[in-house]
Amino acid sequence: MNRLLVFISLVFTLALTGCAKPIPRDYTGFKQSKPRSILVLPPVSQSLDVNASHSMLSQMTLPLAEAGYYVLPVAVVEETFKQHGMTTPQDIRAVSVAKLHQIFGADTVLYVDVTDYGTKYIVVSSETRVTATARLVDLRTGKQLWSGGATASSNEQDSNNSSLLGMLVSAAINQVANNLMDKGHDIAGMTSARMLTAGVPGGILYGPYSPSYGKDKI
Amino acid sequence: MTKLTKSIILGVVITLAGCATAPKKIYHWDNYQTTVYHYYQSGKTSPDEQIAALNASLEKSRASAKKVPPGVHAHLGLLYANTGRTDLAFQEFNHEKALFPESAPFMDLLLSKNKGETK
Numbered sequence: 001m002n003r004l005l006v007f008i009s010l011v012f013t014l015a016l017t018g019c020a021k022p023i024p025r026d027y028t029g030f031k032q033s034k035p036r037s038i039l040v041l042p043p044v045s046q047s048l049d050v051n052a053s054h055s056m057l058s059q060m061t062l063p064l065a066e067a068g069y070y071v072l073p074v075a076v077v078e079e080t081f082k083q084h085g086m087t088t089p090q091d092i093r094a095v096s097v098a099k100l101h102q103i104f105g106a107d108t109v110l111y112v113d114v115t116d117y118g119t120k121y122i123v124v125s126s127e128t129r130v131t132a133t134a135r136l137v138d139l140r141t142g143k144q145l146w147s148g149g150a151t152a153s154s155n156e157q158d159s160n161n162s163s164l165l166g167m168l169v170s171a172a173i174n175q176v177a178n179n180l181m182d183k184g185h186d187i188a189g190m191t192s193a194r195m196l197t198a199g200v201p202g203g204i205l206y207g208p209y210s211p212s213y214g215k216d217k218i
Numbered sequence: 219m220t221k222l223t224k225s226i227i228l229g230v231v232i233t234l235a236g237c238a239t240a241p242k243k244i245y246h247w248d249n250y251q252t253t254v255y256h257y258y259q260s261g262k263t264s265p266d267e268q269i270a271a272l273n274a275s276l277e278k279s280r281a282s283a284k285k286v287p288p289g290v291h292a293h294l295g296l297l298y299a300n301t302g303r304t305d306l307a308f309q310e311f312n313h314e315k316a317l318f319p320e321s322a323p324f325m326d327l328l329l330s331k332n333k334g335e336t337k
Contacts (some may be wrong), residue, residue, distance in 0.1 A: 007254055037320040054258035058251050065288050073289035075257050076296045076328070103321020185255065201265035209244060 025202060027216070030145040033138050036208050037070040039106035041091040042078055043132065047117035053089050055185045056114050057134060059192040064110070067198035068210025072106055080094040080104075099137040108145065111135045114153070118184055128183045130191040136204065146204055152190035154183055246284035248275040254293060268298045288318055292325065 038181070040060050051053040057078075061071045084139050093111065100109055101112045116131035133149035199216065206212045253271050256263045263271070272294045279286045295310030307327055315325040 037330070051259075055255065058255040061254075061287065061289055062247055062251055068244075070318045071288045072321065072324060073292035073296070073314070075254050076289075076292050077324075079296060080324075080327075101322075103260075103327065106320070189251075211244075 004115050018049050020093075025146075027146075027205060029138075032112060033107070033141070033143075033145055034208075035069065035107035035136075035138065035145070037072065037098060037106045038064055038136070039072045039077065039104050039109045039139070040064070040074050041111060042074075043112035043114045044089045044093055045114040045117060045136035047114055049118045049184065051184065055117070055182075056112065056130070056188045056192065057190040058156055058183070060110070060112070060196060062189075063193045063196035064204075064207075065209070067196065067204055068207030068213050070207075070209070072104060077104065095136065097139055097142045104139075106139055109137050109139055111137065115162075117146070117188065119154075125155065128187050130184060130186075130187045132191050132195055134195055147152055148195055148204070150191050150195035152187050152194060154187055189199050244285060246275070246279040246282050247287055248278055249273060250287055250290050250293070255291075257297075265297050265301050269294065269301070272297070286317060288321070289314070291317065292321065292328075295328070313333035 040057065043056045045056070057074050061074060064071045078092075081087075081095075086092050086095065097109065100106070114130070114132045114134055114136045116129050117129075119126055119128040129151065130153075130210060131149070131151040134147065135144055136146040137144050173188045195202060198204050198210065205216045206214070233247060238252045249271050253263075253268050253275075256268055272290060276290065278288075291310045291314040295307040295314065298304070298310060301309035311328050314321050
């Protein structure tokens with residue numbers, strides 16, 4: 001019982017410290033750059049899941065556009081690279097900033113790395129986790145304006161169900177559901193939103209299409 | 219099992235209710251991101267089904283007060299180009315350009331291409 005108490009308080013402490021630590025950032029370059037548009041390149045993925053890059057790619061337009069930016073059509077962009085003989089995210093990553101600016105005429109480019117994508121099966125639970133990092137670089141100057149990262153996990157939603165029987169049942173259901181419903185893609189959406197939302201500590205600034213443009217409190 | 223389903227639904231409802239105060243969205247997203255994802259998953263849906271999905275979504279945006287998200291018209295143009303309908307493709311690229319001037323350099327590049335070369 002004591003052990004449980006210690007464990008619970010430990011979890012709470014961890015959860016609370018997680019909330020209380022906004023990383024101070026320098027937004028001077030970002031503010032000076034005033035970007036209007038973002039070119040999102042296909043993420044370079046370290047996951048064995050072949051879906052990871054495209055799954056993440058197709059989830060990133062929403063948060064960036066809702067933050068107020070014009071996001072170039074991600075699939076059309078990738079087709080254009082293919083025409084030029086660049087077929088993998090690694091090939092595309094290697095294209096110079098000057099060349100990207102010349103072809104797409106965007107103000108900035110977003111480089112994304114997916115470091116973790118997929119479902120792991122552990123005794124009483126299965127967890128789907130997606131972790132990513134991103135860098136926003138000005139295509140006109142080559143300077144990095146912002147960087148960030150986020151992770152999201154299916155266990156965040158499941159943790160309410162705490163009885164042992166409940167855990168066992170939901171673990172069994174999850175293993176099926178994670179595959180049937182492409183949970184990785186849903187979790188990638190959470191990771192993307194968490195990483196690319198404006199108006200939060202450490203997040204990107206609002207862009208010109210947002211009603212909050214220029215009113216960032218950071 | 220039904221109890222569990224009920225408690226899961228209840229849990230979801232409570233979780234979602236907590237999010238109800240989220241800020242209003244600028245755009246009418248509907249199925250755009252899902253359609254883009256399907257574009258990459260061979261055999262999930264056909265190009266014609268994806269075209270129909272985007273057109274239905276555009277119809278809904280017109281009915282709602284919200285704007286069409288960046289990229290929808292351009293992506294629809296890509297689907298038209300891939301299925302040999304260049305005229306419709308160019309119409310969509312022009313539409314994207316009209317809605318979002320930021321897209322002009324890229325859309326002009328696509329519009330300058332010869333027939334069928336978008337693929």
